[in-house]
Amino acid sequence: MTLPTTSPVARSVVPRVASLSCPSCGAGIEMRAQGWAESVVCAACGAQLDAANDTLRVLQRGEAVRLKPRIPLGTRGVLRRVTWEVIGCQVVTITVEGTDYSWTEYVCFNPYRGFLYLSEYDGHWNVIEKLKWRPRGGVSDGLLTLTHDGRRYKHFQTALARTTAALGEFPWELRVGDSVVSRDFVAPPFILSAEESAGEVTFSRGTYTPPEEIARAFGVPSLLTPIGVFANQPNPYGDLPKRMGERFLIGLLVLFAMLFANIIFSSKRTAFSQAYTFDRSTSANAAFVTAPFTLDGRPSGVAIDVVAALDNDWVFFTLSLINEQTGETREVTRQLEYYSGQDSDGSWSEGDRSETVRLSAVPAGRYFLRVEPEGGEVGRQRVAYTIEVRRDVPHYGFYALAFLAVLTPMIFALFPSAAFENRRWAESDHPIGGTSASED
Amino acid sequence: MTAPQAHSATCPNCGAPVRFLWAQAVQTTCAYCRSLLVRRDLALERVGLQADFPVTGSPIQIGTTGRWRGQSFVVVGRLTYGWERGRWNEWHCLRDDGSSAWLSDAQLEYAMTVQVYPDGRLPELRTVLVGDAFAWGDGRYEVANILEAHYLGTEGELPFTTFAKGTSTFVDLVSDDGRFATVDGTEAPPLLYLGEYVSFDDLAMTQLRDFEGW
Numbered sequence: 001m002t003l004p005t006t007s008p009v010a011r012s013v014v015p016r017v018a019s020l021s022c023p024s025c026g027a028g029i030e031m032r033a034q035g036w037a038e039s040v041v042c043a044a045c046g047a048q049l050d051a052a053n054d055t056l057r058v059l060q061r062g063e064a065v066r067l068k069p070r071i072p073l074g075t076r077g078v079l080r081r082v083t084w085e086v087i088g089c090q091v092v093t094i095t096v097e098g099t100d101y102s103w104t105e106y107v108c109f110n111p112y113r114g115f116l117y118l119s120e121y122d123g124h125w126n127v128i129e130k131l132k133w134r135p136r137g138g139v140s141d142g143l144l145t146l147t148h149d150g151r152r153y154k155h156f157q158t159a160l161a162r163t164t165a166a167l168g169e170f171p172w173e174l175r176v177g178d179s180v181v182s183r184d185f186v187a188p189p190f191i192l193s194a195e196e197s198a199g200e201v202t203f204s205r206g207t208y209t210p211p212e213e214i215a216r217a218f219g220v221p222s223l224l225t226p227i228g229v230f231a232n233q234p235n236p237y238g239d240l241p242k243r244m245g246e247r248f249l250i251g252l253l254v255l256f257a258m259l260f261a262n263i264i265f266s267s268k269r270t271a272f273s274q275a276y277t278f279d280r281s282t283s284a285n286a287a288f289v290t291a292p293f294t295l296d297g298r299p300s301g302v303a304i305d306v307v308a309a310l311d312n313d314w315v316f317f318t319l320s321l322i323n324e325q326t327g328e329t330r331e332v333t334r335q336l337e338y339y340s341g342q343d344s345d346g347s348w349s350e351g352d353r354s355e356t357v358r359l360s361a362v363p364a365g366r367y368f369l370r371v372e373p374e375g376g377e378v379g380r381q382r383v384a385y386t387i388e389v390r391r392d393v394p395h396y397g398f399y400a401l402a403f404l405a406v407l408t409p410m411i412f413a414l415f416p417s418a419a420f421e422n423r424r425w426a427e428s429d430h431p432i433g434g435t436s437a438s439e440d
Numbered sequence: 441m442t443a444p445q446a447h448s449a450t451c452p453n454c455g456a457p458v459r460f461l462w463a464q465a466v467q468t469t470c471a472y473c474r475s476l477l478v479r480r481d482l483a484l485e486r487v488g489l490q491a492d493f494p495v496t497g498s499p500i501q502i503g504t505t506g507r508w509r510g511q512s513f514v515v516v517g518r519l520t521y522g523w524e525r526g527r528w529n530e531w532h533c534l535r536d537d538g539s540s541a542w543l544s545d546a547q548l549e550y551a552m553t554v555q556v557y558p559d560g561r562l563p564e565l566r567t568v569l570v571g572d573a574f575a576w577g578d579g580r581y582e583v584a585n586i587l588e589a590h591y592l593g594t595e596g597e598l599p600f601t602t603f604a605k606g607t608s609t610f611v612d613l614v615s616d617d618g619r620f621a622t623v624d625g626t627e628a629p630p631l632l633y634l635g636e637y638v639s640f641d642d643l644a645m646t647q648l649r650d651f652e653g654w
Contacts, residue, residue, distance in 0.1 A: 014497050016652040034497020034651070036547050038525050052526050083654070111651040112499045113640045114548025132549065132637035133618045134582070171547050173525060199570055200585070 014111070022047060024058050032074070032087045033109050037169035041065070041088075041176075043073075048166070048175050060175045067091060067165045070120065070220060071106060077218035079127060084108035084116050086218070088168035094159035094182075107170055115171050118214065119206065123224030124233060125214045126191060126206030135192060135203055143430060146185045146192050148205070153185030153192045156231050156428045161195070184231060186424075191232035208232045229423040237417040244413035251406035255399060262394040271295055271302075272389040278308075278315060278373040281381050287372035292324050295391050299363040303393040307354040308385035310338035315383055316374045319357060324366040332357045358393065451475055453486045461516050462534050465597035468517070476594065478601050487601075490593055498545045499640075499648045500531050502596045506543075506645035508552050508638065511536040515543070517596035521589040521610075532598055540599055542633060543643075544622075550643065551620045553635030562632060565609045565625045574613060574621075576634060581613035581621045 018031040027044035031037065037051040039059060046062025069089040071077075076085045088107035093100050103121035105128075110116070117128035135148035144155040162179035180197040189208040194201050208230065211223040226233075272293040278286055295302060308315055314337035321330045334357060340349035371387065425432045449458045454473040467478050474490040504515040517532035528546035535541055544551045560576050563583065572583045590607040609625035614637075624631040 013650045013652050016654075036497065036526070052524075111497055111654055112548070112648070130549070132614075134584070134614050134616050136616045 020054060020056055022049065023056050024049070024061055029056070030074075031169065032085060033169045033171070034111050036109075036114070036171060037087070038172050039174045040169045041166045041174065043167055046176075050173070051169065059173065060177075062176060065165070065167050067167050069104065069106065069167065070223060071118070071214075071218050073168045075218050075220070077108075077214075079108075079116070079217050082110055082113060084110050086118075086168075088170045089166070090163050090170070090174065091165040092161045093164045094161050096159065102164065107168065109169075117204070120214075120223075121230065122228060123211055123226035124230035125209045125211055125223075126232070127209050128193075128204050128206040131192075131203040131205055135194075144183075144185070146194070148192060148203075151187045151190065153187045153190070155430070156184040156186045156191075156425075158183045158429060186232045188232045188238070188424075189234045206232065208234060229420060229427070231424065231427065233424065235417055235420045235424075237413075237420055240413045240417055241410075244410045248406055248410040252403075255402050255406065259394065259399050266301075266392050266394050268303075268393055269391045270388060271391045272369070273386065274388075275384065275386045276371070278376075278383040278385060279381060280376055285372075286374070287318075287370065289322075290369040290371065290387070292366050292368040293389060294365075295362060295367055295389075296364045297392060299361045300391070301393040302359045302362045303390045304332075304357040304359070304369070305354065305388045305390070306334060306336065306357070306385060307388075308336050308338075308383055310336060310351070310353050310383060311380075312339050312341070313337070313377045313380045313383060314351075315376055315385070317355075318370075318372040318374070319387075320370040321359060321362070321389075322368055322370060323363075324368060326365070330359055330362070332359070358397070360397065449479075449482075449484050451477065451486075452484055458484065460597060461514075462597050464540075464599055465517070467594070467598045467601045469595050490595065497649075497651065498529050498548075499651070500529070500543065500545060500645070501647070501649050504531075504645055504647045506533075506643040508533075508535075508541065508643060513541060513543075515596075517594070517598045519594050519598065519602065520592040522592040523587045523589040527592055532596065541635070548640070550638045550640060551622075551635060552638050552643075553620065553622060553633035556632055556634050558632045562630055563611050563623055565611065565623070565630060568611055576621065576632065579615050579617075579619045579621075579634070581615050581619065583611055584614045585612040586610070587612075 014034065020029050020031060021027065022029050022042040022045060024042060024047035025045035027042055029040060029042055031040060031051065040049050040051045041062065042049060043065055046065045048059040048062060049056040050059050067089060071086050073086050073089060076083055085108060086106050087109045090105050091102050092105055093102040103119055106118040108116040108118065119126045119128060131148065133148065135146040138145045138147060140152065146153045159182055160179050161182040163174060163176050166174055166176055180195040183194040185192040191206040193204050193206065211226065215223045272290065274290060302321065304319060306317055314335060316333065316335045318331065318333050334355045336353060336355055337351040338353045339351055340347065369387065369389070376383065422432050450456065451458050451470040451473060453475040454470060456470055456472040458468060458470055458477065460468065465479065469476055469490045475486045476488040476490050477484045478487050500515060502515055502518065506513055513533040513535045515531045516534045519530045521528055521530065528544055531543040531545065533541045533543050539554065541552055541554045558576055560574060563572060563574060568583055568586060570583050570586060574581050587610050588607050589610050591602050594602050611623040613621040619636050622633045624633065
């Protein structure tokens with residue numbers, strides 16, 4: 001297919017800048033937005049002019065412009081592999097509880113891709129694009145939300161934002177003093193803004209951008225170091241709980257594997273087992289020692305099971321595991337009791353007829369037990385019981401301690417992240433767990 | 441790309457050859473004397489002179505090519521509209537399958553649409569309000585913008601005639617999934633165009649205008 005002859009209206013190369021003069025003061029005005037701007041502010045007299053046609057009708061007379069943008073108008077920079085030229089700059093101010101907060105917005109232009117915006121507040125920069133899709137509204141945890149591109153944004157602040165100074169070209173009819181209702185929603189590193197004026201809502205999305213990136217892109221020497229925490233600043237500790245959580249899970253898995261292996265591979269050999277009868281009538285002191293037995297292998301756990309045939313009765317045991325050679329003694333006490341009966345609710349029972357005593361890291365050697373049963377209900381004379389000593393049992397207490405050791409850093413990891421979020425939301429209409437700085 | 445037969449005729453004003461790239465075109469402009477020509481049967485009638493175009497720096501021009509929805513297109517015509525706060529172009533695109541599509545470039549926010557016959561009700565142009573909801577096909581749209589616009593000029597081949605038309609109402613609608621619709625009140629009943637917002641890079645356009653220093 002042959003292409004048509006060159007259009008008579010389109011010159012082959014479009015000139016870079018159109019030069020006009022300000023109808024208010026006569027100063028020259030450079031137009032960089034190829035006719036797409038709706039208004040332009042004269043750099044000499046501050047008059048706001050209608051850029052829709054070449055006569056540049058005065059929209060509003062201005063005052064001498066004192067605004068000195070950190071990125072001068074006409075500066076070009078490369079953001080996301082596209083070249084943009086700064087063509088306009090405005091200062092926007094909100095008033096919260098009698099205090100003014102101002103930020104600077106830059107209008108950037110590319111003759112193929114249109115407009116892109118930058119904003120700067122206390123050294124925090126955002127790269128902002130107008131949204132083509134309309135986000136969906138909702139409510140979550142009592143907060144208004146917007147959903148866009150699969151991401152949910154939480155309401156941050158609603159304020160009346162008014163233009164307090166301006167310079168250059170704008171793709172809307174800008175008048176200094178005009179205001180819009182601005183609603184900000186955050187999902188760091190993004191911020192969605194809904195700006196409403198005269199019933200029309202425009203949505204835009206900002207991406208938090210480090211100042212070094214802006215300085216590098218536009219070749220400006222050095223920018224302010226950001227002060228405080230900004231609404232959509234990414235939480236530098238944000239992934240700490242996640243990272244620690246992963247480690248916690250790994251730790252937990254390792255512990256489970258160890259416990260499992262321990263249970264499987266523990267021999268649980270019975271080293272000693274004997275049945276006795278505690279006769280309260282024979283003597284006041286029923287203490288005795290058992291025959292010696294051998295605990296072998298590496299130093300490991302020992303479990304002593306005591307099972308007594310109790311019936312509405314109790315016995316207090318003092319058990320000492322004594323090394324025959326060294327005399328090293330480990331003494332433990334246990335009370336066993338068991339009661340049962342019938343009442344209006346049916347049969348009941350309480351207590352336990354058996355107890356297990358666990359000792360850890362018992363070295364190999366010849367041992368014996370000293371057993372001293374005491375006490376009991378009046379009128380009950382004899383109690384039959386058995387004592388069994390098992391070698392190499394899993395030591396469950398170790399796992400409880402190890403679990404705490406793994407859990408603790410996880411808990412501490414939550415603090416810096418939460419503190420950062422507190423500082424973020426302190427500036428919003430919804431401070432975390434506290435009084436609002438600016439109730440909507 | 442299967443090109444429609446180029447139809448030749450001569451300009452009744454200056455005698456220059458006028459080539460139609462698109463068989464269905466009913467209006468074109470003479471590239472030499474800028475006469476606005478309307479096709480009546482086989483003859484061309486001069487109905488006016490193309491107005492001076494206001495300076496808009498659209499990167500698109502007649503002859504620009506691109507891709508959309510899996511088909512190539514070439515820009516063959518243009519309508520420029522003016523409204524109280526500026527102007528925009530509707531570029532008439534001829535697609536591979538011979539159908540038309542429209543590429544609008546208002547403030548360099550691009551949207552591509554095709555004319556459809558509505559399967560649901562259309563907005564009543566005199567009473568429609570921003571926020572009113574409409575459904576066509578499987579899309580749900582909300583009125584985002586209502587504006588009064590008039591032709592500032594035309595260029596190239598168009599599927600309808602634009603001569604002697606005044607100010608009309610245009611209603612722009614958007615969805616929450618990137619779809620875009622325009623109700624064009626230049627005719628009665630109004631015309632419905634459905635499509636979507638597209639980014640400059642999505643369209644992979646070539647034969648664009650050059651901008652000094654860019």
